[in-house]
Each structure stands twice: as structure tokens, then as C-alpha cells.
Amino acid sequence: GRPGSGKSSILRHVALQFVEQNENEDYDIIPVVIEPSNMLQYYNESRNQVFILDDFCGKDKVNNQLLDVWKLDIEKVLNIINQNDSVEHDLFFMEVRKPKTKIFISCNSSVYSSKLFKPLKTHFENFVFELSKVPMTQEERERMMKKYAPDAQVEDLKYDNSQIKFDFPLLCKLSKGKYMNDIQQLFSDPLTTIKADLKKLKTGDNLQFCAVALCTLLNNKFKVQWLNINNETNDIQVRNAVRELCLEFNLDLTNSTDLKRIQNRFGEEMNWLSESDDTFHHIHDEIFNIAAVLCGKSYQRCFINHANSSFIVKQFNFCEEHTDGLINLIAKNRKLYFDRLFKDLENGITYSMFQNIQLKTKSYREAFIEYCHKRNLKFKEILGNLKTTAEEDNPTSKVSKEKKDKHFLPRQNTFVVSEPPLIDCALQGYEDMVDLLLRMNCDVNERDISGRSALFVASAKGHIKTVERLVKNKNEKKEENIENEEYKTNEVNIDLSNNIKRTSLHVACKEGHYDIAKYLIQNGADIFVCDANGYSPLHLASVYGSKEIVELLLDTYKDRGKEIEIEKNDNLGQTPIILASSKGEEQTVKLLLHYKAKISATDKKGFTSLLAASLNGYSNTAKVLIDNKANICHTDNDGRTALFIACEKGHRKIVKMLIERNKEIIKKCDWHHKSPFYIACAEGKFTIANMLFEGGADINCLDEDEKSPIYAASQRGHEKIVRFLLEKNAKIDKTDSHQNLPLHIACKGGFLEIVKLLHIHQHCLSIKNQWNDTAIDIARKQGHQDIVDYLNQQENKLNSANTEITPVVKSNS
Incomplete structure (x- = not known):
């Protein structure tokens, strides 16, 4: 259920009711279970037990750490539960019933529906009760x-x-x-009322509001033990944060009286916080969001200094205009805010600076860039150290999670995987930020864990200005950098590829960014390079229907005398025109044909463009190819024609088009001697089967296993096709290579209605296959009792009828 739906109360109530109703079984309730180790620790195989798992795998969002632990140990827990009601024998062979173990679980709807929770979901989905589906009366x-x-x-x-x-x-x-x-x-209007109530709380119950503020500062997780700032086991960052915020409430935690006052307040009932497993949380995530704005505004310096980085990224607003749901930064705290971003960056946390929601505002970026220029040397130092640290951890990844985690306060079950700063800014299209980082000597060719460079991501996202700035970096000769050899040699590698050997030009062509593709080509990008799949830029442009880019590449081929590249194969032997046809890119196909692409080219499976279009049902593309003299009788490596494939997939328009062009193709069978008509019947394509019949198809043609179309339809349970074939006088007495009739195979599949149809036309039930089984034998072996009963009934009727008409023969006396 959702937060505030009463899950925890219901969970405890149900557990108590269960124990009361089963009083004679003497159950113990184990109320505090966070992870499997707790359950395994308290499990007693000699007692009946009920375990309570509240807020399973996270209160408001998935707790990744808990989720990972449960995924590892879920089988151990299930083994304990599955022993319920099992019976053992003692030394005297007397039955002894083993103790029972029950688990009662509550889970937030957002946690349960999360993709991350899916591996566990399969174990629980049959036992779920959703509160939202049973509203209160x-x-x-x-x-x-x-x-x-x-x-x-x-x-x-x-x-x-x-x-x-x-x-x-x-x-x-x-x-x-x-x-x-x-x-x-x-x-x-709950939101407005709650805002007003929290404001009243600030003046009316100073200690409870302090508790609310502490829980908010610590990102919706607060432990009372953190109030003891002399306890060195507490994280120093937490101790500093708690001490500073309490001082805002005139609470000196080194004073035992003040410490006792706030500790006691946490021990009393509070409207806005709930306690779970010795940790306090806001009672609803929306209330946390309201408290974040109110507390962050009231104690802005404290929150800027001590809130975790995810809070810094999402909660502040640099603009002077008020924005609902955000904390407006007062002017005198802007420097402090930027100082915090630098502090995060020094600690290896890049996302608070480079994934900050305020980067969307130009005025914020201008102010931040001005600040960075004032701290030019420090900024360069931090960026240089960041790259060095990242390379020591992993040549292709950023600072490790463990190193980052120790530098900021507990986060709300999330972890943002950060890109290198230059890539982050290029990805978002902030040209001015890219310019700043290049002037700070950031490596223009640095790559992320996927092998992507700043130029690569900017090209993929269509940020033309950013692409131009990155490419022009080699031409920058600013006077202040003349002596900086590193700056002068920091030239972009325009053909740098990612982990699958795909370049910036590749992704520009794939995403359809014509201006970027043209610009990269003009600046020397390799137009012939292929990625790990053998795709050239032309392949990708053809697949994704970028007609303008296809034409740009073909014109460039022509200008360079490389027209032959239009027939270049990928790793599967597919040319650009085959790929374009497979995706139904009609205009691209026309363009490629105009530039003399071979319509008869085949890939490694023997597929032509026409077969590729027919496979996926692109009738308009197929028509273009047929109009341009595509060979409609061509077969792939399995002997299948375009008609066969279209029949198999049910593409009626293409079937009709091909039959109209050449009816002889109807007779062309594949390598296993299956005809288009056979495959249409086998796949249950009634309309297509009728079209082929009217075109002269043989309804009794056999495949290499001597199976007929009616056999195939009976085997697959296509009643409508069987009825159609019977109406057209299809032979039903033809057996396959194992002496099975269509009736036999229908009995095996359990298709009663088809059995009835076939029996009407074939009364004899005594015919046996090569294993000496009749139709009734086969149905009985497969467990289809309804068919057995029907056939016995029909056989009895037939025997009765034969008895009635048998003449009486008198002997001569």
C-alpha cells in the first residue's frame, strides 16, 4: 500500500489476530525483522513463530542494500516456511508434527512495483493483498x-x-x-493544510519541529543515538550536522539538560514522524518534501553545509522568483552554495555540480562560471585530482561508490552514477559549461565506462553548438593559454569510438541529426568506419530512416569515388538496402535504388531486400522493390520465397501482391517441401489460405514427413481452417510417416471440436498408427478424458446401429 494507508497497523493487527485465533498452538511473535540474518538469528525450530517484516526492502523507495541481501538469502527463508505442516517420526516411529513458521510482510507500493524488486516479486506475487483494491467502507x-x-x-x-x-x-x-x-x-486540500500546520509547529512546539528538521536534514532517516555528539562511533559528518542544527534551536548537546530535553521529545508521540527499527522517518514522502522546503529555507546555511548531495542537487532554487517545492537561495548564501559544490567535487562527488537541476537556468550557469573563474587554480586542481583518482580506481569508471559514500550524509536509497564532468555537461548540451571545463584543461577525449566521449554524447543528443565547441577546441589559441602545452595538444579525436567501436558520426546518423553528421564529415570524420556489428554510418542511417543523412553519405561516397561502399555488408552480410527494407523505410529504399544499390544482394541467410520487407510486413516497401524488378521467386537458404514468408507471418497485402504478379510462386515449396498453402494452414491464417486456394494451391500437398495441410491445422488446433479444408474435400485418410491420421494428431493435442469435425467424415476409429494406438488410445494416454468419452460414445452408437441392421439368418430344417 501507499504511505499512510495503514499498512503497519494492519500488519500488527493481523498478526495478533492470527496468534489469538491459534492460541492452542502457542505462537511467538518476532516483531523486528530487517534482513534475513535477523530472521535466521531468532528462528527456533522447536517453536511456532510469526515474523513481522514491516516496510520490506525500503520505507519509501527501494533500499538497494537490503534488496541485495534479501535476493541472496530468500531461498533460506523460504526453506524454513516450506517446512510447515511437515511430519517427522521419533525414535518409536510415532508421528511428530514440526513447528510452523509464518511471515507477515508489509511493503510500500512504490517498492513492490519497482523494476529493482522484480527478482523477489516472483516469490510473493501469489500472496499479495493490495489495500488500494479494497477501499474502506x-x-x-x-x-x-x-x-x-x-x-x-x-x-x-x-x-x-x-x-x-x-x-x-x-x-x-x-x-x-x-x-x-x-x-x-x-x-x-491536504498539501496547503500540512504546510500551514508545519509552520505553526515551528512556533508552537519547538522541540518537535527540531525533531522534524533533524530527520529532514539527515534525508528522512534519524537515529536518536546521533544526538550524542560525544559518541565517536557516530560519523563525524553526522555529528557536525546534528550539533549545528540543534544550535539553531538553542540546544547545546554538550549540555546534559538540553540533550535530555530533545531525547525525551523523540520518546513522546509525534504527529509528523514515525519510528521503525530505531530509525525515525517522516510519515509520508510528501510531508518530507514540504518539510525540506520549510526547514531548508529557515536554516539555509546549515542545510547547505550538511545536507546530503542529492538534497543539494534537487531542492535549491537560484532564481530570485519564488518556485513552489524549492528552497530559494538568498543572495548572501550563493557563495556558500558554490563552496559546497566545490567541497563535494573534492570528495569525488560530481553529480551535485554537474547534474544540478539549476544548470537548466542560464543565469545560474553564468554565476557559477564566474565563481569558477575566480577560483581558477583550485578548480583545475580538483578536476585534475578527480581524473587521477578515477583512473586509479578503474581506467574506465569514476570514483567508487564506497569512496563517495563516506563523504556525505545518508542518502535516500539512491545512488547516482556520475559521468566525467565534461561528458556530463556535453550530454546535457550546456555549451558554456563545456567551454568552462575545456578552459580548465579537462581531457576532451576522456571516456566513460561505456567508452563514450563528450563529442559522442553531444552528437547522440543533437547538441550542435556543443559539438562545434568540442571540435573547435584544437583551433583555440587563446593568448592566456599559449604557454600551456597541455591545452594546445588537447585536440578532439573525431573518430574516437565507444566500447562497441561506434563513433560520434555513427550515433549522429543513427539519431537522425543531419547538421551534426554534416559538420563531422566536413571536419574529417571517417565515413567508412564500421562498429563491432559491422555497421557503417550508412547502415545506421538506413536502418533508422534518416533519408537526408543517407543522401549526404551517398553524395560523399560519390565525391570520393567510393560508390561501391553502398554494397558494404555488415557482420550478417546485410547491405544498407536490406536493412532499410527490413525496417520498412520506403523512402530510403527508393533513394538507395536511385543510387544504384543492388536489389538482388543477399545476406548470409540468403535474404534479399524483398524477403526482408516480406518478413516484417512492409507492403509499401515490398511494392517499391517489386516495381523495381525484384526477383519474387528468389529463395533463402531454407528454400523459402517471399510468398512463403508472408504466408507464415500473415501479411495478406504482400501475399495478394505476389500472387497477382506470378501465380506460379504458389507451387514453390521450401527445403522441407512445405508449400505456402501448407504453412498458411499450419499457422492458422484463414484468409491467406483461402486466397491461395483460389489461386490454385494444392490442398492435399504433402511435406517431407507426408503431413498434409489438414494434418498441420489439426495438429495446431485451427478449427476454422480444418472446417474450411473439409468443405473443400481435403483428404483426411492420408497418414504421416508414422501412420498418424489427422484424427490421431487432434486427439493428441486435445482439440475436441476438431475431433468431432474429423469423426463426422471418418467413422472408423479402429485405424492404428505405427505404435499400434487408435485415436481413443492416444487421447487416453494424453489425459484428454473429454475426447475419450466422446469417441466411446460415438463408437457405441455405431455398434448399436450395426446390431439393429444385422439380418436374422434361419437354418434349414
């Missing part, structure tokens, strides 16, 4: 509301669960102590 709502607000009337409340982010139980809890008008406002 009116009576249940009234009873719940009376608990928190006895005078409130549920019918007066405007509540639409589909439109509101907060579930009814949570809103009831927040209604406690409110007047009816305030409750109505809470239910109709």
Missing part, C-alpha cells in the same frame, strides 16, 4: 475518524483517493485535535 471510515476526531462527520468530508496523494488513515491521524472546519480543509 463508509462504516469503517466513520469508526476510524471517531477515534481521532469524535465530533467529525465523514459524510461532510470531500475525499477522492484517486486524486489525493494521502490515504484516508493518515488524514484521520492528522485530524486529531482539529475543529471540523479545519478537518474539512485538510481533506479537500
Whole structure:
């Protein structure tokens, strides 16, 4: 269920009810289970036990660390559960029932539906109860509301669960102590009401608001033990953050009285926080977001200095205009904010600087660039150290997760994999940031873990200005850099490839960025280079339908006297025109034909362009190829024609087109002597089978195993096809190479309706296959009792009829 839906309360209630209802079995409840080790630690094979797993694998989002642990040990846990109700024998061979183990789990909907959770989902999906699918009744709502607000009337409340982010139980809890008008406002506009309530809390309950602020600063996870700042086992970053924020509330944690006051407040009931496994959280992620803005605005310097980097990236707003959901940075704190970004970068955390949401604003980038120029030498030093550290960890990856994690406060179950700074900025298309980093001597040819350079990602994303700046870097001769040899030699390698040998020109052609492709070619990019799959830029442009780029490349081929490159094969032997045909790129195919591409070219499977278009049902492309004299009788390495393939896949337009051009193709069989008509029947393509029949197809043609079309249709359960073939007088007494009739094979497949159709036309049930089995024998062996009963009934009717018509023979006396 969603946050605030009452999962935890329901979980505990159900567990208590279960134990009460099974009182005679004396169950123990184990309420605190975080990971498998807890369960394995408390598991007692001699006791009946109920384990409680609340907020499984994360409270609001997937906790990757917990998820990994559960994936490793889930089988051990399931083995314990699967021993339920098993029986053993003691020394005297008396039956002894083994103790039972039950597990009750609650899980956030966002965690359960996450792609990351999928490996575990298969173990639980048969036991899931989704609260959203069983909404509370009116009576249940009234009873719940009376608990928190006895005078409130549920019918007066405007509540639409589909439109509101907060579930009814949570809103009831927040209604406690409110007047009816305030409750109505809470239910109709919870966000506005919660904002107002938190502002009142700040002035009305200073200690509870301090608790809220601490939980917010520590990214929705706070442990009371962190208040003890003299405890050296606590992380120094956490200790500093907690001490500084408490001072904002006039709480000196070195003073035992102040320490006791805030500790006691965490021990009392609080409306806004909940405790789970000795950790406090906001009761809802939306409330966390509201608190983040309110606390971040009120204690801005503390949050800038100590909030984790993901908070810094997403929560602040540099513009003077107010933006809902963001903390507006006051002017005097802007330098402090940039200082924090530099501090993160020194610690190997790049994303707070280069994936910051504020980079979208030009005024922010201008201010940041100005700051960086003022700290020119320091910025170069940090960037240089960052690259060196990354190379020591891994030549192709950035600073390791472990090294990063120790430098910032606990994050909310996320980890952002950062690109090298120059690649990050090029990817986002920030030309001014790219220019800044190049002036700071960032390596223009540095690659990420996938082997992508800044030029590669800018080309892929279509950022032409960024591409131009990167390529022009070799021509920059700024006066201040004349003595800097590193700067002068920092020239872009325009043909640098990624891990699959794909270049910037490749991806520009693939993504259809004509201006970038043209610019790269003009600046010397290799137009003939192939990637690991054997794709040239022309192959990719043809596959993805970039007609303008195809024409650009073909004209360049012509200018360089390399027209033959139009027939270049990839690793599978496919030419550009075969690839374009396989994707239905009609205009590209026309263009390639105009430039004299061979329409008869084949790949390693023997496929031509026409077969490729027919396979995927591109009738317009197929028509272009046929109109340009494509050989419609050509067969691939398995002897299949375009017609055969179109029949198999059910592409009626192409079938009709091919038959109209040449009816003789109907008779052409594949390597296994299957005809187009046979394959249409086998695949259940009724309309196509009828078209072929009208075109003169032989309805009794046999394949190499002596199977007929009606045999194939019976085997696959295509009742409509069988009925059609019977109407056209198809032979049903022809057996395959194992002496199986169509009736036999229908019995084997369990197709009762087909058995009925065939039996009407073939009353004899005594015919046996090579294994001496009749139709009834086959149905019985396959467990199709309905067919056995039907055939026995028909056989009995037939025997009765024969008895009735048998003449009485008298002997001569």
C-alpha cells in the first residue's frame, strides 16, 4: 500500500489476530525483522513463530542494500516456511508434527512495483493483498475518524483517493485535535493544510519541529543515538550536522539538560514522524518534501553545509522568483552554495555540480562560471585530482561508490552514477559549461565506462553548438593559454569510438541529426568506419530512416569515388538496402535504388531486400522493390520465397501482391517441401489460405514427413481452417510417416471440436498408427478424458446401429 494507508497497523493487527485465533498452538511473535540474518538469528525450530517484516526492502523507495541481501538469502527463508505442516517420526516411529513458521510482510507500493524488486516479486506475487483494491467502507471510515476526531462527520468530508496523494488513515491521524472546519480543509486540500500546520509547529512546539528538521536534514532517516555528539562511533559528518542544527534551536548537546530535553521529545508521540527499527522517518514522502522546503529555507546555511548531495542537487532554487517545492537561495548564501559544490567535487562527488537541476537556468550557469573563474587554480586542481583518482580506481569508471559514500550524509536509497564532468555537461548540451571545463584543461577525449566521449554524447543528443565547441577546441589559441602545452595538444579525436567501436558520426546518423553528421564529415570524420556489428554510418542511417543523412553519405561516397561502399555488408552480410527494407523505410529504399544499390544482394541467410520487407510486413516497401524488378521467386537458404514468408507471418497485402504478379510462386515449396498453402494452414491464417486456394494451391500437398495441410491445422488446433479444408474435400485418410491420421494428431493435442469435425467424415476409429494406438488410445494416454468419452460414445452408437441392421439368418430344417 501507499504511505499512510495503514499498512503497519494492519500488519500488527493481523498478526495478533492470527496468534489469538491459534492460541492452542502457542505462537511467538518476532516483531523486528530487517534482513534475513535477523530472521535466521531468532528462528527456533522447536517453536511456532510469526515474523513481522514491516516496510520490506525500503520505507519509501527501494533500499538497494537490503534488496541485495534479501535476493541472496530468500531461498533460506523460504526453506524454513516450506517446512510447515511437515511430519517427522521419533525414535518409536510415532508421528511428530514440526513447528510452523509464518511471515507477515508489509511493503510500500512504490517498492513492490519497482523494476529493482522484480527478482523477489516472483516469490510473493501469489500472496499479495493490495489495500488500494479494497477501499474502506463508509462504516469503517466513520469508526476510524471517531477515534481521532469524535465530533467529525465523514459524510461532510470531500475525499477522492484517486486524486489525493494521502490515504484516508493518515488524514484521520492528522485530524486529531482539529475543529471540523479545519478537518474539512485538510481533506479537500491536504498539501496547503500540512504546510500551514508545519509552520505553526515551528512556533508552537519547538522541540518537535527540531525533531522534524533533524530527520529532514539527515534525508528522512534519524537515529536518536546521533544526538550524542560525544559518541565517536557516530560519523563525524553526522555529528557536525546534528550539533549545528540543534544550535539553531538553542540546544547545546554538550549540555546534559538540553540533550535530555530533545531525547525525551523523540520518546513522546509525534504527529509528523514515525519510528521503525530505531530509525525515525517522516510519515509520508510528501510531508518530507514540504518539510525540506520549510526547514531548508529557515536554516539555509546549515542545510547547505550538511545536507546530503542529492538534497543539494534537487531542492535549491537560484532564481530570485519564488518556485513552489524549492528552497530559494538568498543572495548572501550563493557563495556558500558554490563552496559546497566545490567541497563535494573534492570528495569525488560530481553529480551535485554537474547534474544540478539549476544548470537548466542560464543565469545560474553564468554565476557559477564566474565563481569558477575566480577560483581558477583550485578548480583545475580538483578536476585534475578527480581524473587521477578515477583512473586509479578503474581506467574506465569514476570514483567508487564506497569512496563517495563516506563523504556525505545518508542518502535516500539512491545512488547516482556520475559521468566525467565534461561528458556530463556535453550530454546535457550546456555549451558554456563545456567551454568552462575545456578552459580548465579537462581531457576532451576522456571516456566513460561505456567508452563514450563528450563529442559522442553531444552528437547522440543533437547538441550542435556543443559539438562545434568540442571540435573547435584544437583551433583555440587563446593568448592566456599559449604557454600551456597541455591545452594546445588537447585536440578532439573525431573518430574516437565507444566500447562497441561506434563513433560520434555513427550515433549522429543513427539519431537522425543531419547538421551534426554534416559538420563531422566536413571536419574529417571517417565515413567508412564500421562498429563491432559491422555497421557503417550508412547502415545506421538506413536502418533508422534518416533519408537526408543517407543522401549526404551517398553524395560523399560519390565525391570520393567510393560508390561501391553502398554494397558494404555488415557482420550478417546485410547491405544498407536490406536493412532499410527490413525496417520498412520506403523512402530510403527508393533513394538507395536511385543510387544504384543492388536489389538482388543477399545476406548470409540468403535474404534479399524483398524477403526482408516480406518478413516484417512492409507492403509499401515490398511494392517499391517489386516495381523495381525484384526477383519474387528468389529463395533463402531454407528454400523459402517471399510468398512463403508472408504466408507464415500473415501479411495478406504482400501475399495478394505476389500472387497477382506470378501465380506460379504458389507451387514453390521450401527445403522441407512445405508449400505456402501448407504453412498458411499450419499457422492458422484463414484468409491467406483461402486466397491461395483460389489461386490454385494444392490442398492435399504433402511435406517431407507426408503431413498434409489438414494434418498441420489439426495438429495446431485451427478449427476454422480444418472446417474450411473439409468443405473443400481435403483428404483426411492420408497418414504421416508414422501412420498418424489427422484424427490421431487432434486427439493428441486435445482439440475436441476438431475431433468431432474429423469423426463426422471418418467413422472408423479402429485405424492404428505405427505404435499400434487408435485415436481413443492416444487421447487416453494424453489425459484428454473429454475426447475419450466422446469417441466411446460415438463408437457405441455405431455398434448399436450395426446390431439393429444385422439380418436374422434361419437354418434349414
